[in-house]
Amino acid sequence: MSDQDVKKIEVGDGAAIPSPDDKGLVSAWWIALIGTLILVIALPLVQPDPYLKILKFIPDGILITFQVTIMSILLAIVIGLLTGLGRISENRLINLAASLYVEVVRGIPLLVQLFYIYFALGRLVRVPDIVAAVVAMAVCYGAYMGEVIRAGIKSIDFGQTEASLSLGFNRRQTMAYVILPQAWRTILPPVGNEFIALLKDTSLVSILAVSDILRRGREFAAESFNYFETYTMIALIYLLITLILSKLISIMEHRLSHYERR
């Protein structure tokens, strides 16, 4: 496969993914990680009250944040796949439906969508708070994911489709056996990026009284009045999580491109 086929899509507002070529020990990523780690470990040791208390108060919030993030991203990928395929579909009705969904969702702020699904639709459909949060996040991110998947599919040279069709595959087989297996390599890195963006955006569900990291921190601050210390710790925990995730995604991206170069 030629270098021309290695295409990258940049979508979303996730953390900066460290360049896989950056082997130097002194990189922005390393400085940020070590700085964050030192603060997260040193602050509770030096000043147990309140930092250690905060650290003990938050863990179940981290669990909820991950739970909401992972469930949302899985649902968003399913919605995104359907939307992405719908957007390139030659069936005009499906195409229109998918495009309409993307237009509507991308035009409404995530916070408003959360309120809408939780409080407005909550009157009609009674679901637990976490389910409402996951559905809202997935509906929002599904639209972005749809664009990522559409761009990934579009990045595969049309010659592939032509070749596949001329070999006697039908359109569905072409998509399933030829296009998607190649497109996923282009799609995966931006999906990872979306994952980080989504993890950060789950902090918005704290507004729905879901006990995520931010809500736990706010509860602690409201009771102890340690606003500075609490929000410092919350910011550090989010930063630590996204730094680690961005490195993992960078490694994954590197593996994929390495595979392609051979």
Add this chain to the structure above:
Amino acid sequence: MLKKVLLALLCAAVFANPAWAKKTIVFATDATWPPMEFVNADKQVVGYAIDFMTAAGKEAGFTPVFKNTAWDGIFAGLAAGKYDAIVSSVSITPERQRAMSFSAPYFTVRQALIVNKNSAATSLADLKGKKVGGQIGTTGYFAIKAAEGVQAKSYDEIGLAMEDLNVGRIAAVVCDDPVAANYALMQYKDNLKISAIIETGKVESYGVPVKKGSEELLELINRGIAAVKAKGIDLELKKKWIGQ
């Protein structure tokens, strides 16, 4: 030169005028707590506490300005000097007294338990294993957290907790009784009811928190509160906003 003289004269006129010398006190209020303080249909902050402080200002000689502020972080804003005082149904607690100075109490409350009409629960003990909601950082929420076996759920605004109770996502809400009455007897009267008053064994009163060390300000506010009580204005306001 002429301009400077004029400016100096203007300044002198402004400061010499007793009407201008009247002190302005900026109060932060989380106007999501009917009937104590809330935003009415005309987008104005109104309520019992607002009328009370306005009357206190008339008595003690200050002009209150009310600044609508989110509850979560309202105390941080006071510490940062974004306003002079808070009048937002703040119950006086020892923890809060350590962080801020309080005026004399201006209203006494109890914590009420609100449940759906068909619920049989009459205490927090009846709600073991269930989710009970309250507003973040309020005495109502602290009462839920203190109850054993109950899942405490904190909301940004009490109205959101009431809505969640209304659609059945949580089993009960705990908040100050005048607010509970407003929601259970008016807004959601078909669906919700006050099932009990939670006995904490302590008298709970609203006070006006100010930054520690603002003695002059505190004295001014206290003078106003005392005058309003002495004249019985608070009883009129109770009739106006709360009913009984």
